[in-house]
Amino acid sequence: MKLTFRKLAKLTLILVYLVIVAGAVVRMTGSGMGCPDWPKCFGYYIPPTEDSELKWQPEHDYKKGQVIIVEETLQVASSSFTTSSTFNPENWKLYTKHDYAIFNPWHTWIEYINRLFGARRDWPL
Secondary structure: OHHHHHHHHHHHHHHHHHHHHHHHHHHHHOOOOOOOOOOOEOOEOOOOOOHHHHOOOOOOEEOOOOEEEEOOEEEEEOOOEEOOOOOOHHHEEEOOOOOOOOOOHHHHHHHHHHHHHHOOOOOOO
């Protein structure tokens, strides 16, 4: 029993240290706004890696909650739909939690990994 408790205490200490290090990396790199939403990141469970994934595209299927960047604003799909040949603002609503609409894949992945390490308390159960 005592040996198990010590192992658990050491493991807990290591995991807490990793959370602190991950948070420090986010602060040092300025990646705090790398993912605008949670638990998804730009509306994806696995964050995007390229700018083109966040740009509006004609004849493309979008799911409710997906995020795109349009004219330096974040837009969220109001429902699932397929786009036509022109952008229709009625299918989108402005993301209002913040106005940071810059995509940097490094910042996105650093912030996403930090959130995974931290197992944020707002994770849906």
